[in-house]
Amino acid sequence: MLSAILVMVFLAVLLGSVLGFASVRYKVEGDPLVDKIDAILPQTQCGQCGFPGCKPYATAIASGEADINQCPPGGDEGVRKLAELLGREYKPLNAEHGEEKPKSVAVIDENTCIGCTLCIQACPVDAILGAAKHMHTVIASECTGCELCVEPCPVDCITMQPIAETLSNWKWKYPIIPIRPIATEKQPQ
Amino acid sequence: MRKLAKFNGGVHPPQHKSESNQQAIAGLPLPERLFVPLRQHIGNPAKPLVSVGERVLKGQIIGQPEGYVSAAIHAPTSGKVIAVGPAPVPHPSGLADLCVIIEADGQDEWFTHEPLRYREMDPSAVRNRIRDLGVVGLGGAVFPSFIKLNPGARQKTQTLIINGAECEPYITCDDRLMRERAEDILRGIEIMGYMLHPTEVLIGIEDNKPEAIAAMQAAAARVTFPVEVVAVPTVYPGGGAKQLTRVLTGKEPPAGGRSTDIGVQVFNVATAYSLHRAVHLGEPMLSRIVTVSGNVERPGNYEALIGTPVEHLLTAAGGAKADTARYIMGGPMMGIPLTSPGLPVTKAMNCVIAASEALFPSAPPAMPCIRCGRCAQACPAELQPFELYWHAKSRNFGKTQEYGIFDCIECGCCDYVCPSHIPLVDYYRFAKSEIWAREQEKTAADTARNRHEFRTFRLEREKQERAERLAQKAAGAKTAEAPAETGSDAEAEKAAKKAAIEAALERAKAKKAQVQPQNTDNLPPEKQQEIAEIEARRAKIREMAQQPPDSTGN
Structure with a gap:
């Protein structure tokens, strides 16, 4: 009985000290999630999302205060990237905050x-x-x-x-295959 | 006999070289107007140095290189600058770009030019001169040559390869150049060898050009430095820099790397020729040899001044036949459509093909990819084109990069063999330019983030500094005028300001009193009297004028 308690106490102290050491040694400065979200945002700093800049909006998304579809400059693609990062469902851009231009x-x-x-x-x-x-x-x-x-x-x-x-910012367009009428057997010659 | 290696895949499209390689390189009559684009090389466009109305001489610099990766642009003939502005240029977009338009005066008067004594000069000074002479690679990429002539870039150049393969169908400009001007090409190679100190120099020529090989071998036998002319098998795209390196040395540049990473430097034969003209004669790159072929009366090679309208070339070639539907710049495999025959010849234009429906039937409609894998068998870069196509089509750009899209040389072999006639290269070009655009957007976003963060920091700092200044001032006021303590900071500041203003007024008054008009001092008394009267009248008028308008009546 006593030995069992001692073993448990010993293990608790040992694991506790390991965890305590790790939390000091590998302390993460700042919130990595906020930085990841901030990296996706377009850095327009326009405030259309209702927050005073991209970083505050990223912080709000990370803490769950804001939705992911409030950034018109980031556009539809930005929403998709945020949805993928956060494992959330994609939603169309919220029209209240403006539209993609x-x-x-x-x-x-x-x-x-x-x-x-x-x-x-x-x-x-x-x-x-x-x-x-x-x-x-x-x-x-x-x-x-x-x-x-x-x-x-x-x-x-x-x-x-x-x-x-x-010429400096021109991009190759997505290939469009032109539709041409072709003669078929049913059509009159 | 050198043991040659092989690269993966490749195709054998019909050659169509004999149409244009039978006649000697012909000159062209001077066109009336030349449209010289300022962006004719990879990197930054040149900055215009001339203004409208100015007379320029042949070989005079009209565009200054801007930034490191850039080259100069020169007036191809003497004449008057009639415009500096956007004009259509040969580019897949069909957009206009900055051009200098010169009206030729027909005199073809040269600007002062003299040979470069490169062996007596500092190598970096030689490279700067080559940059100012506008020498760029004529193999297709138009990369400024002076950068490639730097031996200490990353790795020492062991092998210098001169590319005379010319693998694309229809194009014969390098073939004719080698047949006719082999000695000049070798003189250019000598300069390259002097700059780079390679252990071996190889000239690779496809074995479908026996006359060019013979001419180059004969010229090579007469030079003092070791150089080997190697006939390489005719396989498209055997003239690609990486493919030729593989064939000649057996070595392959790493994925995402260049030939220079394995100690190989590749130049085109036409670049060597232009380098010879630039260094030994002091002539900037003013012209190039252009193959005109396809649906024209007299296909051949023409030495055209940069900026010559393509129409002019076509006229020299007997004109395009009636059924010509479109024009291609470059070869049929990698060329881009020329939106109009009025576009100018640029340093990158090696060939103009007049295309008719009979010569180049339009591709049948694209069918779905059946994953047959023929594209992968043909791909000289050993990529998996069908996978690249799949991911590019679904805009999954991360995946295309994983599959090595940037190792694709856009040779068009996959297009050529595709049984479903899918325009595969168009998809890769689309994906590549999207990836570049995203990269640019990302850098822009990073800059914006840094600037915003700095601004936030600056505002915070300014606020703090202001608070500190005010606190200091308040403390100072308290000690100085302790009895006349006004209480708040704002009032102290006001008082200080008022005192300062009063002090300034005092000073001004004192100054005014000091500076009296001196010429009235020693005049007779009656004059003095008169002046006093005038002064009195003036004072009265001034007083009246200073009265508020409402008190003067009405």
């Missing part, structure tokens, strides 16, 4: 810009260059197309322009 960049009409810096303050990725009472301009290569600068402009000089197809 072609990628575009913000363009400032430089003749109209009054240099108020409001768009600079709104840009989540610091992609607008300018200073007070000086013309502003968008660094197109850094713009994520989040549209957050459009609303604050007091003179409505910012427009979203879809990215034009050039």
Whole structure:
């Protein structure tokens, strides 16, 4: 009886110390799931999901507070990837949060810009260059197309322009096999 | 006799070489206008250096290389620049790209050019000159040659292979070049050998070109450096860099790797010829030899200036026959459709084929894949094309990468043998470009994430700094004017500002008092009197003007 208790106590102490050591030694910094979700999100930082950026949305998905279909820039494919990662059922994009649009960049009409810096303050990725009472301009290569600068402009000089197809970003299209009428026996010659 | 290896598969399409390889390379009359695209090589397009209205001379640099993987573009003849802007270029998309359009003045006046004394120069300076002379690989990939001429890149070059295989049907430009200008090709090879120090130099030519082999052997016998001309069996795609490397050396580049990874460097014969022209004569890459074949009256090879409209070539070849339905740039296996005969010749254009329904009957409708495996037997890259097709079709790009889609050279052997006539290569091209686009999107997303994180951090830091500054200021105000304590930080700041403004006003006043107009000091008294009166009137007017408008009436 006593020996059995001693064995159990010994095992409990041993396993407890192993687990305790492992939890300190192999401590995971941050939440790996949040990072995995964040890697799928398009990093537009547009806030259309209802959260102030992609990382907060990823955290909310991981904690179960938000659904996986709230990211319009990520599109249908983003939802599918999230569903696959989280082992959930795929759902179509929630229309409440907006719809998928072609990628575009913000363009400032430089003749109209009054240099108020409001768009600079709104840009989540610091992609607008300018200073007070000086013309502003968008660094197109850094713009994520989040549209957050459009609303604050007091003179409505910012427009979203879809990215034009050039030789640098042209893609081979999915092969389409043309349907051609062929002569069959039933058809009159 | 060298023991040759074999590569997997390959096909034997009808050659159709004899139509165009019987006549000598012909020159072309100077076209009126030349459309010179600034993107004629892999990598970054060149940056235009000329503006509209400027006169350019033959060989003058008009596009500066941008970034590392790039090459210069030159004016092919003398004339006036009439436009710098988007114009249609030969590309599967049919999109326009930045071109310099030159109106030839017919004088063909050369820009100053002189041979490169490459043996007396630093190798890196030689490579920079080759880059500025616009020499790129003419085998099809148009990769800037100066990069490949760097011996210390990753591994020492043991074998230098000169590719004269020319395996695609219809194309004979390299064949004619080797027959007619073998010595110049060898002079180019000499420069390559000097730059790379290989232990052996091999020239691989398919055995369907006996005249070219004989000409190259005769020229090789006269040079001082060791070089071996090897006849390789005629199998398509025996002219692929990896396939030729396999045949000549028995070695195979690793999956996802290049020939350079196993110490082999491959250049096309036409590249060697252009390198000779660039280095020994100082002439930039201004022209290339283009095969015109298929449904034309006089098929043959023509030395065309870069930027010459294809129509011009077709006219020289006697014009396309009436039943010509479309044009192909490159060979029938790997070529791309030319959307219009008005497109310009580029460095990559080795062949133009006028195609008619009789010569190139359109493929019957595609049937489902029956997994017969004939594509796998034909694939020279030893891939499983039917699996690649399956995954590319269902947009399962991860799987296509697992099956080695990036080792596919898009040779079209699988298309050729497919009994279901499936356009397999189209699917692979689609999958490859989708994967590249995704990769680009991912890098863009990573940049956006970093920038957003930095912005969040910056805002936080600024907030903290502001709070610290205010706290410091408040503490300073407290100690300095302890009795006149205003209480809150905002008021202290206001008081400080006010004091500063007053001090500035004082300073301005003092300055004004100091600087008096000096020319009135030593005037006679009556003049002084007059000035005083004027001053008084002025003061009165000023006073009136300063009165608020509502008090002046009406």
